[in-house]
Amino acid sequence: MKMILLIVIAMVLGGVGAAGGLYAAGFFGAKEEGPKTDPNKPVLVLAGENAEEIAKAHGMGGEGHDGAAVAGHGSAQKPGKGIDLPTPVNPSAYQATYFQLQAPFTSNMSDTDAFAQISIAVSTYYDMRVIEAIKTHEMAIRSQVLMMLAQQPEMMLGTPEGKRQLQGKIKIIINDILKQKTGYGGIDNVYFTNFVIQ
Template structure:
């Protein structure tokens, strides 16, 4: 009898694949976490936006700017030397009436701001914290004048568009 050689074992059995189920579960978990985080962030953000009726009303109105031209130039003393300060100021409001009142009261605003700027100390306003404090004081000065004429502060922000000391 002839030896019959058996061919190498060829298997028609399917190749076992690794299951993709853990990958799908992981992707779904990440998407769920992102969705939950987005929902919580949006709901918190929306809660802050509707905190007050005036804040929501201000967001709907356009920002109006009023540059106070020309720039303020004042001199002040610093340890027996004469210093100069040039400040460009722009007012911002969402209320057109407040901008009109500020335009009409320009000489009064300028007088108050010149008095404020000329009474500064060089060592204080030469750093960022001092400039921010000066900016807050200038805003308070402007709001006081507008409040007296309009009955409400009206001016939302005051920006220094230039700030040069020498």
Template structure:
């Protein structure tokens, strides 16, 4: 017996446009979900790397400076400032740069301090302002077009106005 070709054609189901749309929608959804998951996990790895870098960063290094004694600008007679502080830098390389250029730093700080009045320095705000000015002065490059230093803080160890 011979099979009827029309019966064979009827046995193969026709794909409807709805099924095709559903298959395409599921495939698109799978692609979007996969892309979102990949982005999430890649961002998580980047965050972990940054966290490790922060944990592995060197602790700050401190450079103590010798005591400075300067005459202040006159207000009520002669006054002077006796000050000692420590500079905070990020690396040991910066310590070496600071130490190698200590005469320049001392000169810059002496010029800065001798231009001050006692009334400017006697308040906490005045001391914070002086810290900012010392940082700016020390961070100026030691040579023309050179790299600036990376001093991030001034920590006072002695501060006397008489």
């Protein structure tokens, strides 16, 4: 009888020890969850607010910003993937920020000897991290826009509808590159500031 009692006590102590070890390893505790939202995700800027101040308040550097926060800004996302930031339901409640890419885009047309030269600007309702990301990744954006522009027929770009379609394609290209490089899109619209076909 004593032998059975000793075996039962040893089993109980062994079970308690194993349970304690599993508890200490975090097996039974609530799993730690990271932040529910990525702190690097650009935020909407309300009308009357300053997009740069909002970005600084959420972690972006100011003047002299070297792009380190932008390059990692989306680090919660897997490389090559990202999310589209939604367009506000009521855009008039938010501050639009505009940015013009400095150099024009010049490309031959796909079906003639003509060439197109366009200058573009973009707008976002999000903080300056979106604009800083465009500046940081301008070469990738420029390359993709030029490749797409070279595939366009002259007749299409000569019509208002063709130009609207081109705006949409450029918006998709920019947002896709931003999602790949930073984890987030954020461009709401593309504007032509110069459009010449010769």
